[in-house]
Amino acid sequence: MIRLTQLLLAFVLLSLNVAHLHAQTPRASDDLTDIEVISVTASKRLQALNDVSASVSVIDRASIERIEAQHINQVLSRVAGTWISRGNGQEHLTAIRSPVLTGAGGCGAFFMALDGISLRGPGFCNANQLFDANSEQAGRIEVLKGPASTLYGTNAVHGAINIITQDAFDQNESTLGLQVGAYDFARLSTQLGWQNNTQALRLLSHIEQENGYQTNSGYDQQKATVIYQQRSDTWDVKSVLDVSNLHQETAGFIRGFESYKDEEFRRINPNPEAFRDAKSLRFYTRLTRDFNNSTVSFTPYVRWNEMTFLQHFLPWQALEENSHSSLGLQVQYDTQFAGAQWISGIDIDATFANLNETQAEDFSPNIPAGDHYDYDVDATALAAFTQAQWQWDAFALKLGGRLERTQYDYDNLLEGNSACAPSVAVCRFTRPPDQRISFSAFSPSATLEYRVSEHIFSYLKYSKGFRAPEATELFRLQNNQFTTDFEEVDIDAFELGMRVDYQTHSLHASIYDMHKNNVIIRDTQRQNIAGGETAHQGFELEYMWHISERLRASSNLTWQKHTYQNDIAISNESIKGNRVDTSPNQMYGARVNWQATDTLEAELAWQYLSDYYLDPENTAEYEGHSLLDLSINVAINKKVSAKISVFNLTDEDYAERADFAFGGYRYFVGQPRRAFVSVNWII
Template sequence: MSKAARKGLQVAWLLGAPVVFLGAGLVVGHTALAQEAAPAATSGDDVLQEVVVTARRRAENLKDVPVAVSAFSAEQLQAQGAVNLTDLEYKSPNTTVQVARGSNSTLIAFIRGVGQQDPLWGFEPGVGLYVDDVYIARPQGAVLDIYDVNRIEVLRGPQGTLYGRNTIGGAIKYVTRDLGDQPTANARVEIGSYNEHNIILSGSTPLSEKFAIGGAVAIYRHDGYGHNLYTGADQYNKDVVAGRISAEFKPTEKVTVKVAADQTNDMSNAKSGHRETATPSGAAPLANDYDTMAGVGDHNFVTNRGLSLTAEWAVTDEWTVKAISAYRDGYTQTNIDFDNLPQPYLDVPALYKDHQFSQELQTIYTGERLQGVAGIYYMDATSAGAFDTDVQNLGLSILTSGSVKTKSVAGFTDLSYDITDALKISLGGRYTNDDKTGSVYRAYYLGIRSPSFGGKAQAPFSVRTNYTNQRSFGEFTPRASVSYKLTPDVTTYASYSKGFKSGGFDMRGDAVLTPDTVKGYNPETVDSYEVGVKGDYLDRRLTLNMAGFYSNYTGQQVTTQVPTATGIASFVDNVGSSHIYGLELEAIAKLTRQLTAQANVGYTMAQFDKFLSYDLTSKKYVDVAGLRGFQNTPKWTTGFTLSYLLPFDDKSTLNSAATVSYRSFTQLYDTASILDQPGYTLVDLNFVWTSADDHWQVGLRAKNLTDERYRIGGYPFGSATYVNSYTAYYGAPRTITGTVGLHF
């Protein structure tokens, strides 16, 4: 099927979704819990507004939550020009949220040094992503554009006693907009640099007192920031269609049933990186960091879709029962050119697919002094894929394929008790059991391209790996905290939590080079300690949240790929142990009625205590802790925004915001290389005019105003076999976008 035909079918699916999927879908957040006051950055009030979050499964004032959490409302994100989830790393301290190397929409996330860089099938993320209450297990297609959103919360540190899936580093909650009791409609058109043209439509309407429907569709397109000088195709272009529909049924005042569906299709070209080293003929790297000479092909297609149903019953004023059922699946077909040259020195055509079903049952209690949640979580997921590694200098291709099946069962609870009006304690725990079955096949074929990817029909001349193995992983992870109100507006707290990520199987493992790969790798755990203070000062003109943390990280799972004379050796090792400590500060100051300042500062010091690396020559593990560093964990992250709300005589307003963000030196792999990114600064400007009746908005957004060049990913294959290939992927250049929005 042609790309144009696929695009037509996908748009037709989205426009027809309200008919096809009205009875199921992706959860829309709980109405009572999703309410949030207008953010300080967009308000013309004399004092800062209170921020309500649901980080602990119930509505709470942010300053009362004994958890390090950043919260951003839809209005605040719009006022600051946020486009997708990657903007969060400049707004939340000690947070990295990036597009994965060689990808347009695969998510890589780290919080406080804990995450998962390798997005291969079967690997679990260290930072959990939740769309409403549904856990998104797959990183492909998870770089969500910000549309039809109510708010986004970033929870730092291990999460497991409150959330469906245990996450070791933290969680990102993407909460969609609720259906209201009045008809609403929104339309936004954006036109900008690189022929950017986006259309976002959303709306909802009640059909009766007990039934309402809503939906949104978004089309995002822009030309490439660079070009493939070999094929002529755009590089770093965008061609995405996304949609979401939902329905809400309230048969009684105490029962609510919500259903929804969503789908995202990414038809952007395959993204090849920029070769940072000279070509085999001695030619210098291309002048434009977004250009390439890759010859593997430009085809790329990523689709994700989900269905879910949430039923909620308020049994009494204190007791609520909630059930969440969800199904998601996805498919990716893409090409990655590691050498960035026309010849297939190191080319990888690849495909991934997955599906997951999850079921969660919660019981929520809200009493005068006791509050809590208890739940059971079940997930049945399968992720699979295949890719060729085509190596011209060896005259062969390496086919790797396989799957990982996961069945996870967990029980969790988290209880808070008010000993006095000022002193509160919280205790929680979770037991997780994961059963995993991994199947891995790896074989060498003569010539470029194996039969699975269009090569000639032939038997492999060497089968390197061919096994199926099953393992079970279980762990109890507790959580405890104590908080004390120093004043009605200032709360201090101390907490302990344990995070757990189960083991698995290396889909790239070569059983000839590393025989132990058939045994899989073990879980990793984090013991995290945190103290903090949150509060409002100066008659609620200043909000200041501070936290200090210390973590012991053991069994850390690290992926290493080493070029060899006959291919590439892949390891997923439990390398040993490390410790991480740091500080975080978030502040909002109401300088005048119209002028607001916001700042976030993060400091992280992460150091390996033991790093056991497998030596292919000695066949032994060697401790190389002194030679290794943490990936995607800059020591300093800072952001500062100054917002000014200008009222006009006709009651319309102009909200302007200037943001300066800084990230210090960042190591992209645990081993230092020329790909590591020095510290850099980004400057953004955003202007939004809103009419007096709130019906019209006109905006102008400038991102990366100084046109900074900075690397967000790369591949180091520095050996003669792979023609000394170091390739890098860069963040977006300067872009300027104008918007016109209509709301009624």
């Protein structure tokens, strides 16, 4: 059993060892030092990563371009404490210091953003929403682990993923890229840039298609980002337009114990009729002005999302159509006052949403054909936050708080409160009456920082995260449930962390202990109830070592334990103390990067996922897996480079995600060994 005291002892021993290493290691040559990595997500201002008193990991642009991922999980698997569980096509589920969570509670537990603006409206998330953003051409991707509600508000419960767009002034090259590979995968990408002393324009786009490993499982995807920036003596301006379009033929779960090991069966798509169409648009303009000791910024934005998909994961396969559009404003003011560095702001978001669910054919009397739901929800989220930091020699104290109010105005567009005939006693789909409901929450945080030396930085942090219930948890009810009585889901988190940046070594280690309350679940009667409690504890380590000028090694290690703390009604037996399903105890990753010559670079990457339970009773289990990937990049000349990537080099049979539902095992299939070749030109 992982206990906080044991983790604390391990952390102290690690600190002493690192301090000893600092005292003994001879000085290395300066040419081995990387360019300083910066982060904005943890503090809402640019800050050197080694000064950040939080668990933030940064995947920089060079790494994103080196990986050339076909799926976002190939990038974020390099972050300790994070698992983006790959579904079929571009689908995914997320875990950050958590189990893999599903449904509205899954996406609602994570704040996912483009340049600090939520990808979807508060209360209207989707579990697969990372496919909305152009992460493939991002300037960097930042992952903040643990609650971040003080600065970001609702949904920042277990963590945040912030996709940072490129700085148009920093990028002057125009490039063209072509990548082809397994299962008829093809991607054409362009990056075009123009700038002068005061203005810069960046146009990023890519189109791709794949026919899929399983039958009838291909997808087409297009994304584009337009970045315009202007500098002046008064205001700096950055405007970003980000759009995406996805059309996917989805392969569903294959069923049967360890069916993913059957070479022929795993290529079958049991749901050839399944599909997902998703479109999105985000636009914002950020105006920033510096004064003597202060900075103010205004960021008005709009967003629009539309998605249609067949619910292939349910036996009756209803069709869902959802959409929402939003208007928002972020105002932020940074200043120095009363001996402290202050950051304060207000966030305003107004969203107008609709959800419609229909079924083509009758499944049973209580699961009939026709309209199940059709409703509009107008939502507003208003928040004010502040955070201050005081410095005393090697110590610093940071205190913050956020007050937020979310309101939903719900309008049922269908007649009656049930989708079934009057003779049906218990209908699967019930519709609550029109209503207006609101939620308010306060999220404090406190951090004590201590700089041990020039190269060693430590911190102790408390933070509280929260989320208002998602609209679907409130209004998409089942089995004769017509009302809900929910409070905000909240989490209390303690974290002890240390960063080391010395010579050829870079390390971040942290231990955490979190307790989540008022968890909303769907019980054994198919009704939405609150009152669940879960505990989350773990130790994370990220380490990089520049072995020589041409050889670099890095690793990310995660030990974690996620448990049920009470007998919530998702099982007919006691589950208190059991592991939360789909939460591996260990997740490891390691990479070796070798710059063999000035024109030849190779990287070998290893990823390990331990076994995990598939049900709350902890009776069904997946054995885990280990994957090995290889990439080789060759610079043909100053303008042309070529690359080959081989994934699952050892051709292991594995499941991207294992599950146990409707009385049996089911799996999203992991793909066998496959290769991709790309060519990139500077134009």
